[in-house]
Amino acid sequence: MKNPKVENKAGAVAVSTKKNSQLAAIMKRYMKNKLAVFGLILFLLLVVLAVGADLFADYEADAITQNMQNRLQPPSAEHLFGTDQYGRDVFARVLFGGRISLWVGTATILISLAGGALIGATAGYYGGKIDNVLMRIMDVFLAIPSILLAISIVAALGNGMMNLMIALSVSSVPRFARIVRSSILTVKGQEFIEAARAYGCRNGKIIVYHILPNAIGPIIVQATLSMASTILMISSLSFVGLGLPSAIPEWGSMLSEAKEFMRYEPYLITFPGIAIVLAVMAFNLIGDGLRDALDPKLRN
Amino acid sequence: MEHLLEIKNLHVVYKGDGALVRAVNGVDLTLDRGETLGLVGETGAGKTTTALAIMRLLPERTGSIQEGQILLDGNDITKASDADMRVLRGSLVSMIFQDPMTSLNPTIRVGEQVGEVLELHHKDLGKEEIEKRVDEIFKLVGLPPERKSEYPHQFSGGMRQRIVIAIALACQPQLLLADEPTTALDVTIQAQVLELMQRLKEKLHTSTILITHDLGVVAETCDKVAIMYAGEIIEIGTVEDIFEGREHHPYTVGLFGSIPDLEKKERRLHPIDGMMPDPAYLPEGCKFHDRCPKATERCSAQAPSMHMWESHGIRCHLFESGREKTE
Amino acid sequence: MSVPIVETKNLKKYFRTSRGDLHAVDDIHLSIEKGKTLGVVGESGCGKSTLGRVILRLLEPTEGEVLFEGQDICRLPARQMEKMRRQLQIIFQDPFSSLNPRLSVSDIIADPIRTNKVLSHKQEIQERVVELMHTVGLSDRFINAYPHELDGGRRQRIGVARALALDPQFIVCDEPVSALDVSIQAQILNLMMDLQEERNLTYLFITHDMSVVKHISNQIMVMYMGQCVEVAPTDELFQNPIHPYTQALLSAIPVPKLRRDRGKRQLIRGEVTSPVNPKPGCRFAARCPYARPDCTGEAIPLTERSPGHWVSCVL
Numbered sequence: 001m002k003n004p005k006v007e008n009k010a011g012a013v014a015v016s017t018k019k020n021s022q023l024a025a026i027m028k029r030y031m032k033n034k035l036a037v038f039g040l041i042l043f044l045l046l047v048v049l050a051v052g053a054d055l056f057a058d059y060e061a062d063a064i065t066q067n068m069q070n071r072l073q074p075p076s077a078e079h080l081f082g083t084d085q086y087g088r089d090v091f092a093r094v095l096f097g098g099r100i101s102l103w104v105g106t107a108t109i110l111i112s113l114a115g116g117a118l119i120g121a122t123a124g125y126y127g128g129k130i131d132n133v134l135m136r137i138m139d140v141f142l143a144i145p146s147i148l149l150a151i152s153i154v155a156a157l158g159n160g161m162m163n164l165m166i167a168l169s170v171s172s173v174p175r176f177a178r179i180v181r182s183s184i185l186t187v188k189g190q191e192f193i194e195a196a197r198a199y200g201c202r203n204g205k206i207i208v209y210h211i212l213p214n215a216i217g218p219i220i221v222q223a224t225l226s227m228a229s230t231i232l233m234i235s236s237l238s239f240v241g242l243g244l245p246s247a248i249p250e251w252g253s254m255l256s257e258a259k260e261f262m263r264y265e266p267y268l269i270t271f272p273g274i275a276i277v278l279a280v281m282a283f284n285l286i287g288d289g290l291r292d293a294l295d296p297k298l299r300n
Numbered sequence: 301m302e303h304l305l306e307i308k309n310l311h312v313v314y315k316g317d318g319a320l321v322r323a324v325n326g327v328d329l330t331l332d333r334g335e336t337l338g339l340v341g342e343t344g345a346g347k348t349t350t351a352l353a354i355m356r357l358l359p360e361r362t363g364s365i366q367e368g369q370i371l372l373d374g375n376d377i378t379k380a381s382d383a384d385m386r387v388l389r390g391s392l393v394s395m396i397f398q399d400p401m402t403s404l405n406p407t408i409r410v411g412e413q414v415g416e417v418l419e420l421h422h423k424d425l426g427k428e429e430i431e432k433r434v435d436e437i438f439k440l441v442g443l444p445p446e447r448k449s450e451y452p453h454q455f456s457g458g459m460r461q462r463i464v465i466a467i468a469l470a471c472q473p474q475l476l477l478a479d480e481p482t483t484a485l486d487v488t489i490q491a492q493v494l495e496l497m498q499r500l501k502e503k504l505h506t507s508t509i510l511i512t513h514d515l516g517v518v519a520e521t522c523d524k525v526a527i528m529y530a531g532e533i534i535e536i537g538t539v540e541d542i543f544e545g546r547e548h549h550p551y552t553v554g555l556f557g558s559i560p561d562l563e564k565k566e567r568r569l570h571p572i573d574g575m576m577p578d579p580a581y582l583p584e585g586c587k588f589h590d591r592c593p594k595a596t597e598r599c600s601a602q603a604p605s606m607h608m609w610e611s612h613g614i615r616c617h618l619f620e621s622g623r624e625k626t627e
Numbered sequence: 628m629s630v631p632i633v634e635t636k637n638l639k640k641y642f643r644t645s646r647g648d649l650h651a652v653d654d655i656h657l658s659i660e661k662g663k664t665l666g667v668v669g670e671s672g673c674g675k676s677t678l679g680r681v682i683l684r685l686l687e688p689t690e691g692e693v694l695f696e697g698q699d700i701c702r703l704p705a706r707q708m709e710k711m712r713r714q715l716q717i718i719f720q721d722p723f724s725s726l727n728p729r730l731s732v733s734d735i736i737a738d739p740i741r742t743n744k745v746l747s748h749k750q751e752i753q754e755r756v757v758e759l760m761h762t763v764g765l766s767d768r769f770i771n772a773y774p775h776e777l778d779g780g781r782r783q784r785i786g787v788a789r790a791l792a793l794d795p796q797f798i799v800c801d802e803p804v805s806a807l808d809v810s811i812q813a814q815i816l817n818l819m820m821d822l823q824e825e826r827n828l829t830y831l832f833i834t835h836d837m838s839v840v841k842h843i844s845n846q847i848m849v850m851y852m853g854q855c856v857e858v859a860p861t862d863e864l865f866q867n868p869i870h871p872y873t874q875a876l877l878s879a880i881p882v883p884k885l886r887r888d889r890g891k892r893q894l895i896r897g898e899v900t901s902p903v904n905p906k907p908g909c910r911f912a913a914r915c916p917y918a919r920p921d922c923t924g925e926a927i928p929l930t931e932r933s934p935g936h937w938v939s940c941v942l
Contacts, residue, residue: 191725194685195786199739199793200712209738213729342808343779456898457671486670486835488895491879495894513808516881543885558813559883560842562865567820569842571813575778 029293036289042282050098057092063249064088072265081271084254085261090268093249094275100250101279104165105230109223111169116176117219121207123177124184135181138174146171150233154242164243168233172226179222183215217294224287228280235276251276302374304507305331305354305475310368312349312358312531319580323349325531325587326368328606331524333474336501336508338518338539340555341528344576347511350528351477354509355395356385372475391421394468398480400460404452410463411448414438417470433470440503441466442496458489462496472504479511494521515559519543524611527552530577530587537612549614550592586617594618630697631658632829633682633797638691640674640681647904651677652688653853656929659846661796664823664830666844666861668837668876670899674853675833679799682831683715684708695797713743716790720802722782726774732785733770736760739792759788764818780811787818797829804839816843837880841865846935849873852902852910855929859936869938871895872911909940917942 030036049056057063067087075082081090123134141149153167187193188211196206235252237243244250246257251272258268312324324346331337339347352358353365356377369376372393377385397403405413414437415430425433435445441462452460461481468476478497482490498521501508510522518525518539525542527535527549535542535549542552554572574591577583583590589599598617607619640652651674659665667675680686682693684700692699700711719725726735736756746752757767763784774782783803790798800819804812820843822828834840840847841861848858849872857870868874875895897914908923909915915922921941929937 191719191721192727194680195717195719195725195789196727196738196742197685198683198712198715198717199742199789200709201738201742202709205742210727214727342810458898486899487837487879488670488875489898490881491894494881514881515809515883519883519885520881539885543883554810556883558809560813560816560838562838562841562880562882565862566842569813569817571810571817573814575780575811 026293030289033289033292035285036293039282039285039289042278043286046098046279046282047102049095050102053092053095053099056095057089059092059096062089062092063096064247072261072268074265075267082265082267084257084268088249090254090271093254094251094271096249097251097254097272098275098279100244100248101231101234101276104161104168104234105227108165108168108172108230109227111165112172112176112226113219113223115169115173116178117180117212119173120177120180121184121212124181125188125203125207125211131181134177138177141171141174142178147233147236150237151240151242154237159242159245161244164234164237167237168230171233172230175226176219176222179218180215183218184211187211187214217291220294221287221291224283224290228283228287231276231279231283303330303371304333304335304373305329305509306369306371307350307354308369308371310350310353310370311366312346312353313364313366314359314362315364316362316580321580322582323363323531323579324353325582327528327531327533329526329533329536331475331507331509333507334501334505335524336510336522337524337526338522339509339511339526339528340513340515340518342513342576344530344579345528346531346579347528348479349531351395351479351509351511354475354477355389355393356380357389357395387421390417390473391471392473393475393477394471394473395477396461396464396468396479396481398483400457400464400484401452403464404460406452409449409451410455411438414448414463414466414470417467421471437466437470440469440500457485458492461485461489461493465493465496465500469500469504469506472506474507476506476508477511478508480513481510482517483512483514490517497521515555527555530582531579532587532615533606533613534588534615535613536606541612545612547612547614547619549588549616550594550618551588554591586615630660631694632661632696633831634658634692634694635682636692636694638678638681638693639689640677640686641689644903650674650853650902650905652681653902653905654691655855657848657855657858659797659829659831661829662823662827663845664832664843666840666847667831667833667850668835668840668847669850670835672852672899672901673850674902675850676801678850679717679801679831679833683717683799685717709743713793714796715799716793716795716797717799717801718783718786718790718803720805722779722786722806723774725786726782728774731771731773732760732765732777735774735785736788736792739789743793745793755792759792762791762822763788764814778811779807780814783807783811783815784818787815787822791822791826794826795828797831799831799833801833802835803832805834805836812839819843837877849876852899852905854910855937855939856911857936857938857940858929863933863936867933867936869932869936869942870911870940871915871917871942 070083070087071085073079073083079089079091081094084090119134119138123131149171150167153170154163157163157166193206193210196210234243234250235255238250238252239256241256243252246253254272255269258272261268307327307329310324310327314321314323327350339350341347354370358364365378368378370378372388377388380388404410411434414434418425418430418433434448438445438448443459443462443466452463455463482493485493494517500506510518512518522539524538525536526533529551535552537545551572557570560569572591577587585600585602586604589595592599604615604617606613606615635655635657638652638655642649642651655678657665667678669675677686681688684693688701693701695711695714700708703711733753733756736759737752740746740752740755746755756770760767760770765781765784765788769777769781774785803819804815807815816839823830832840832843844861846858846860847864849856849870851872857864857873864873865877868877895914895916902910906923907926909927912918912922919941927939927941929939931937
């Protein structure tokens, strides 16, 4: 061009030289939000405790094996959270219960995210009849309260970890499908999508490479917030006896069993209760923090 | 005679994310009754900020007038209370925004939106009186009064801008700030709206500051022109000075060189290279020096002051000792 | 006269709406010679952007043909159309929404190359991207930048680089400078004209700005409510506009010169409505100062008034 030197001089704009500057900017915004950072720390703590549960207790000996001599011991140096009516260590059970909640929760979210993204993206991108048919089916699922839906699925399929995951996933797919679809609709109309079509991009690549990364913000937020509600659902289902077999340590079933002893042994219900509250709070805080950090309009 | 509007050494800053954005850096401006001033410049030159400062509508948290005076009808409004400003806005000074789609409330009938301004400023008027005035204003801007009970979405773009003008002129302000009033409109509609504004100006004797990037619009409607660059007025004068005068600021020359001439055939345009500096990091000396084809050492060190001959002023070292030295 | 590289015949695009068919593009015949520019002007909603998209087959036409080097691209099967797309590119108006905000500059420019497997080695692609950036006057220090970090002018240059990445022959330019400030606008116009000369590119240049279209076009087509009302070589159109709409359009342009008769122009009444189930005849008749009874009722064909100057008007 006529005067290429200008290109190096006049532009006093800060430009990223590293490739992942967007990620860094999002991290920076996230770290500014104290509550969100607190949520993240809480979450990491829960993960460490759940993953490293074996360091603190023995699964078979402390959490599963019944030990009737030791039943209903109040909290002490030996049993930090006391023991339950079968003499099992509550601290150990809360730790291992965290494993179940986090694992089932994560798996459920991943399954429903994949399903929801597929359905939502197809509906949003192609529009028209496909959109109508898919979204009306989703509406049917949404019309049933998700806990009721999960209960009926588990009731039909029977107890067990796998069935629990299926039940929870089916009931949260519609929410993901809706949110993916609406994100895609806003991105779809932009000119860079047309540009991609003009240079021969096929539909699959357009959805995966050009649309989804731009729609990822609301989806991540929905995922973290759903994580919180899924943990609650697991506990609720276990509480009513439709989750996992009662021998397996799980926060909800612990609450369920402890309710008979609430009056004289309140610690039995307190500790799993606190665990649920902390986990749900961690995910809600992270979700809110991410929503703000990912929204470019709320930059400052 | 006293000027209707006199701006002295106005500085406006925005405090953003750490950086201090110097949007307006020492603007001096006067406007007399019945005059139309064209405020010209590119995006980010500080035109709209100047207008918002006159309205005292700068975003509260981030924007502030750092220095300077704005004398409106002799009173310094930089010191006026919010309550006083609410009275002034609409009755003494009002503003038209660029986008007629978003400056009207979509859920209120257009007649009521015009009537609301009247109600606010003339508390003594009865309901019927207001209705009568609304009808008059509608006729004045070329809208059928029968349509006053319709909603904004039922009107086309040009009609909507007429409604916006009607609202702005409802209380017959003495000063009208029009921020790119025709940019969003098609040319034939733009011509209609400009013609309307011209007619209203003659009839109501309103002074107008017309903010635009379109030199064509300025040539057709303005008496005076001020060209802004990086928050400063770099050239000011009558339309004759700017469009027919021989001496110009190098930036003005570049601005004219960027517009394809309808009458001449030229293969290449002659724009200014580069672009406006980031107002958060303004260069030392003359703010235009790093794009200026005539820049010298001095330009990067010392900021030029405005050199005036009669009505024409240029902020450039080249014109320090008069006009003759330039060519 | 050389053979046209792009031609449309009887091209129509109707959109179905609840009130009836919207005739966005109605019976457009055009032809552009290689290396030339056809300017398409008209007000918003006249169908000019739709026309550009139908010509690139980003929208399927309701009727008619789009010929590229004599071949009807609307009848090409999907595979062959993908190959054809390399020849036909588009530059958009909005420098914000036309670039994917999540991709870096190098990915934006490289994507057409990767998609069409023109080059496969990472190194080669990178070199090509740098070369393209230099072609459009962008410093390669922006190669890892993201669109939001750049200003409108630079962003528009990226859009041009992306369009050039596949070495196309024909580019639809949809208001490429309308969103830019005048000095940046002039930089981009110069760039586009230089590129046209160097690479013998053919442009369909869509705009509402008469002075821009005059500057860049060899031939101009004026559209009104989906139809072509006048088409002529650029100088001829400006010196001798025949259709009343063209005349009104030309007289409405604000010229940056002082005129003695300023403020006194030929204004046309009313505004454009959308062409839903339009009646036969001239669509401009309702606003036309010279309208006569025979303007409506039956279709008014384009007639050649002087060589290459076609007008659709009864006058």
